[in-house]
Amino acid sequence: MTITIDxxxxxxxxxxxxxxxxxxxxxxxxxxxxxxxxxFPGEVLGIVGESGSGKSTFLRMLNLEETxxxxxxxxxxxxxxxxxxDLDRFARRMLCATRIGIVYQNPHLGLLMKHSSxxxxxxxxxVAGERRFAVLREKASDALEASEFPLDRLDAPPAELSGxxxxxVQLAKAIALEPALLLLDEPTTGLDVSxxxxxxxxxxxxQQDRKITMVIVSHDLGVIRTLADRxxxxxxxxxxxxxLADQIFQDPQHAYTQQLVHAxx
Ligand SMILES: Nc1ncnc2c1ncn2[C@@H]1O[C@H](COP(=O)(O)OP(=O)(O)OP(=O)(O)O)[C@@H](O)[C@H]1O
Numbered sequence: 001m002t003i004t005i006d007x008x009x010x011x012x013x014x015x016x017x018x019x020x021x022x023x024x025x026x027x028x029x030x031x032x033x034x035x036x037x038x039x040f041p042g043e044v045l046g047i048v049g050e051s052g053s054g055k056s057t058f059l060r061m062l063n064l065e066e067t068x069x070x071x072x073x074x075x076x077x078x079x080x081x082x083x084x085x086d087l088d089r090f091a092r093r094m095l096c097a098t099r100i101g102i103v104y105q106n107p108h109l110g111l112l113m114k115h116s117s118x119x120x121x122x123x124x125x126x127v128a129g130e131r132r133f134a135v136l137r138e139k140a141s142d143a144l145e146a147s148e149f150p151l152d153r154l155d156a157p158p159a160e161l162s163g164x165x166x167x168x169v170q171l172a173k174a175i176a177l178e179p180a181l182l183l184l185d186e187p188t189t190g191l192d193v194s195x196x197x198x199x200x201x202x203x204x205x206x207q208q209d210r211k212i213t214m215v216i217v218s219h220d221l222g223v224i225r226t227l228a229d230r231x232x233x234x235x236x237x238x239x240x241x242x243x244l245a246d247q248i249f250q251d252p253q254h255a256y257t258q259q260l261v262h263a264x265x
Contacts, residue, residue: 014076016041016213017062017181022071024057031057032068033237039181042211046228046245048221048260054237055217059185061085062215063102064092075099077180097127101174105186107166110173113159117169118144120158124173143172148202164195168202175206184216188223200226221260225249233257 015038024032032054039045047055060066062073064084072083080087080095087095096102104110111120121140130136145151149168158166167187174182187203188196204227207214218224224231224245231248233241233256241254252258 013041015039016076017074017215018076019062019073020071022058022061022068022073024054024061024066024068030237032061034071035234035237035239037232037239037242039213039215041213043230044207044214044216044228046224046231047215047217047234048219048224048231049234050260051219052236053234055219055234056185058234059102059183059215059217062181063100063183064096075180093127097124098177099180100183101177101179101181102183103167103170103174103185103187105189107158107163107170110170111158111166114157116155116157117149117161117165117172118154120169121173121176124176128177139176140172143176144169146175146206147172148198162195163191164199167191167199171199171202171206175210175212178210178212180213182212182214184214186218186220187216189218189220196223203227221249233260 017039020036021034022032023034035058037045047058049055057066061068064087067085071085073085074082075084077099084095102110112123115123118137118140121143122136125136125139141151141154144154147168149165149172153161153165158169161169188199191199200223206212207227216224216227228245231243231245232239233248233254235256241248241252241257248257249261252261
């Protein structure tokens with residue numbers, strides 16, 4: 001079954017992101033089955049579902065880390081055209097370095113734990129071609145400040161920081177180049193509830209101030225409810241329901257979504 005999310009009626013712009021019939025199998029496991037979705041500029045799409053439903057695999061494909069078995073993915077950007085899954089490794093790397101930011105649940109995937117926090121952010125700018133030391137330092141510090149990272153810890157390596165602060169360094173790294181698309185994979189999972197709330201506040205504020213288009217994956221409906229405009233519910237690799245966040249939370253149609261929503265209440 002294929003469910004496509006219709007654009008909210010008031011959105012007139014073309015979608016920034018369009019994925020069509022994306023599928024991925026690992027051996028006998030069909031991790032993602034024919035998923036199609038559009039995300040509009042400035043929108044936040046939340047992807048929810050129980051563990052193993054294919055959320056992270058789909059996000060990794062949007063970050064061009066994983067190649068699907070079939071399907072297409074386009075971003076409405078001047079520097080790229082056609083199916084991004086067809087890009088060679090170098091073009092993928094440049095596109096991800098310059099236009100797509102990602103925050104992983106596990107900071108070890110996104111950060112060099114023994115380098116300074118500002119060095120981690122600067123490294124992303126270096127990959128994108130910036131070489132001027134003063135600019136690197138200034139942009140890294142700006143991004144960390146926007147992520148509400150304490151500026152007296154710029155030189156501290158993530159290995160010596162709390163989980164919440166590590167996520168702020170990942171976030172700074174992801175937004176340093178003002179990406180067209182920000183991908184978030186369980187960005188607050190594993191943090192203390194109070195720290196989680198603070199990181200969510202930062203994400204919400206960044207989204208409001210900068211209108212960054214985001215796709216956020218979480219098994220936590222509270223996180224999705226706080227941030228998402230639209231929601232896609234996945235189960236066993238498939239999209240079972242999709243729609244505006246208010247509709248999904250207040251009037252879920254699919255039995256599985258009803259179960260998720262009621263379990264949370
Ligand atoms: N690299 C991989 N190799 C083999 N199987 C994988 C791989 N990545 C994911 N899978 C399998 O694909 C399915 C979907 O996994 P995925 O991590 O995308 O789900 P998820 O919804 O993000 O779950 P979680 O919240 O637990 O991470 C699972 O059955 C998983 O075991």
